[in-house]
């Protein structure tokens with residue numbers, strides 16, 4: 001016969017653990033055993049860092065935003081993934097239908113490489129909300145294949161601030177949280193300047209300006225180095241150019257309407 005004297009406390013204990021997890025204070029969201037970031041203010045993925053203020057974006061992105069006439073379309077309206085390949089160079093295997101691509105097995109990168117550019121990306125995290133923190137709607141846009149602008153479902157989903165949607169992952173949280181609800185199309189408009197090297201040494205770090213759903217979330221902010229988890233890797237000259245890479249983090253995130261406009265080097269320009 002079942003011993004309810006043991007079962008009931010066990011259920012109560014399990015419920016208490018669930019309640020404690022749901023009510024986890026922000027201070028326990030991330031890590032405090034990681035290295036300090038280079039400016040000495042926060043640990044990498046510090047859960048105590050202030051959560052960005054929530055801002056409701058003014059523009060509801062229902063229809064794809066058409067590219068300017070000189071843009072290179074990376075994901076267009078058809079079923080064409082010709083601009084892409086898997087990270088190991090094999091043909092792109094992500095599912096692509098009527099202009100919508102779904103994350104698949106492994107990271108997918110553009111065949112072309114870039115340095116400075118304007119990049120437009122539209123994405124949607126799953127409408128069926130599943131998982132928590134870094135496990136909910138996680139993907140990412142890796143600039144030059146090295147510098148991640150995080151994709152995550154950040155509506156009612158606390159995580160360490162430098163890992164939420166639109167974060168420069170592991171480095172800077174967005175200025176505000178301008179996320180749209182799961183399942184809705186969202187936009188990133190990214191202006192990126194590649195790092196510069198002189199005699200093999202870093203001369204100027206990579207810098208990025210990002211608009212999330214039309215709201216500025218990074219303002220010419222410099223990356224401390226290539227993106228990494230629980231650490232920051234050093235700059236090396238091979239970070240000076242690279243592809244646009246989309247992350248497969250095991251969550252079914254969708255992308256559409258991705259286009260890019262390379263920007264001429266400021267010093268080399270005749271403007």
Ligand code: MG
Nearest residue numbers: 138139140151
């Ligand atoms: Mg990610």
